[in-house]
Amino acid sequence: MTYEITDECISCGVCIDECPVEAISEGEDKYEIDPELCTDCGSCADVCPVEAPVPVE
Ligand code: SF4
Ligand code: SF4
DSSP states (O other): OEEEEOTTOOOOOTTTTTOTTOOEEEOSSSEEEOTTTOOOOOHHHHHOTTOOEEEEO
16 A cells, blocks of 8 residues: 545645655645655655545555
8 A cells, every 4th residue: 555645735845854765756736655665654644734645555
């Protein structure tokens, strides 16, 4: 499993420093998670003000 950032993302940037494996980057319309790097820790979801990061299969 990994996490994915939905369109709810408001590009606030809070999550990027919380990721222990630097899987998050700023995309064109929203922030993005590299599924190859994400370790499913959930830290990004914990700090996100709009609950944009969600677990996916
Ligand atoms: Fe990074 Fe953890 Fe979020 Fe995956 S779930 S993107 S490892 S903070
Ligand atoms: Fe987007 Fe949430 Fe990350 Fe802010 S904390 S950039 S709203 S995913």
